[in-house]
Amino acid sequence: GYYELVVDYIGINFSNPEMVTYQTQLEGYNKNWSALTSTRRVVYDRVGYGNYSFKIKAFNADDIGSEIKSAFELRINKPVYLAIWFYAAILIMLSLLVYIIIRLRERKQIKFQIYLQDKLDERTHEVIMQKEKIEIINKDITDSINYAQNIQASILPPVSKLQGKFTGAFVFxxxxxxxxxxxxxxxxxxxxxxIIACADATGHGVPGAFMSMIGTTLIKDIYSRVSVDTPSKILSHLDREIMTVLSQNLEAGGSNDGMDIRIAEINLKSHKISTASAMRPMIIYHEGEAIYVTGNRISIGGQYESIEKTFDTENYRLNKGDKFYMFTDGYADQFGGPHGKKFKTGNIKNLLQDIHDKPMDEQYNHIKNTFELWKGDMGQVDDVLFMGIEI
Structure with missing residues (x-):
């Protein structure tokens, strides 16, 4: 943007040319004339763009000066980069560059979105295919379980048979x-x-169903033997045979599966009831009074024990109209109520105290409705079995 201007000049004096002095001025660069000098060259630094007029005066030895002469006019054009059109061009170029960058980024983003969408469609297709496969597998499993339910239901004896032998009975x-x-x-x-058995095998669902089928088959077989004539003997035989079937011994180190069970044998003429238990209680109402029967605190099967388990038979003489109840732990362990807590055995006692004198069909409805009301929106935590019999 700036230039160095060098001007050489000479004044003509034939009599004494060495005594000629000069004054110079570059209008547009400085306002004042220079001091007198005999130098025939002047240098102007940092001369910018604009219009200039170089003037000079010459003096002889007698200091008589010449007329002011405008030696030359000078015009320095503005640099290109300071021109308005240059700024406009730069602005246009920058705008074009920004536009190109944005378009390139948009195109890249679109390509990336298309790539992501293709991948998403691919994964979605895979998920849908997997979902369809899972649904087919789940349907097959569900159909198999439903068929297993039919098999299990056919093994369970009809409740009408129980009701036909007693004044009243229900099974929830x-x-x-x-x-x-x-x-x-x-x-x-x-x-x-x-004889009546109320049992809770290890687990629920399919594993529990397998155990229940094993238990039902073994109980029927054991009870048919002449030598097994008391509930305690049935439990002892059942314990040994469960451990044999499931290889629960020291050598094999088999599973820990087993069951809790209450067995009651009733003489239909004398109304004598003999009962033995592995972990399951019984509640008897004799002449309106409640009797809570605990039984033995050991389970059928499970871990191997070197000492043989002993089960005790308890006998009670009942009258017509007396009632007894057997149940698994699913009812008592159900969470619910206003505080989301377990129902517990204490509430079962209170429930039976309130309804034991009602007809058995009303008792069934009350027990079923109480369970559903207590459970509310909470999930069922275990299988539930609750049996009531009136002599």
């Missing part, structure tokens, strides 16, 4: 899943006896 049976680990069994024995 509600699996957590389609099939159940809880099961019941009853059948007629010799000498006017009738």
């Amino acid at each position: 049976f509600q699996p957590k899943d389609i099939v159940s680990g809880d099961f019941y069994w009853f059948g007629e024995g010799e000498n006017d006896t009738f």
Whole structure:
């Protein structure tokens, strides 16, 4: 933007040319004339763009000066980069560059979005295919479990058979899943006896159903033997055979599966009841008074024990109209109520105290409705089996 201007000049004096002095002025650069000098060159630094007029005066030895002469006019054009059109061009170029960058970024973003969408469509297709496969597998499994439910239901004896032998009876049976680990069994024995079993096998769902089928089959087989004539003997045989079937011994180190069970044998003529238990209680109402029967605190099967388990038979003489109740832990362990807590056995006692004198069908409805009301919106935590019999 700036230039150096060098001007050489000479004044003509034939008599004494060495005594000629000069004064110069560059209008547009400085306002004043320079001092007198004999130098025939003047240098102007940092001369910018604009219009200039170089003037000079010459003086002889007698200091007589010449007329002021305008030696030359000078015009320095403005640099290109300071021109308005240059700024406009730069602005246009910058705008064009920004536009190109934006377009390139948009195109890149569109390509990336298309790539993501293709990947998403691909993954979605895979998920849909997997979902369809899972649905087919789930349907097959569900159909198999539903068929297993039919098999389990066919193994369980009809409640009408129980109701036909007693003044009244009910069975509230509600699996957590389609099939159940809880099961019941009853059948007629010799000498006017009738046996009832209320059991809770390990687990629920399909594993529990397998255990319940094993338990039902073994109980029927054991009760048919002449030598097994008391509930305690049935439990002892059942314990040994469960451990044999499931290889629960020291050598094999088999599973810990087993069951809790209450067995009651009733003489239909004398109304004597003999009962033995592995972990399951019974509540008897004799002449309006409640009797809570705990039983033995050991389970059937499970971990191997070197000492043989002992189960005790307890006998009670009942009268016509007396009632007894057997149940698994699913009812008492159900969470719900106003505070989301377990129902517990204490509330079962209170419930039976309120309804034991009602007809058995009303008792069934009350027990079922109470359970559903207590459970509310909470999920069922276990299989539920609750049996009531009136002598």
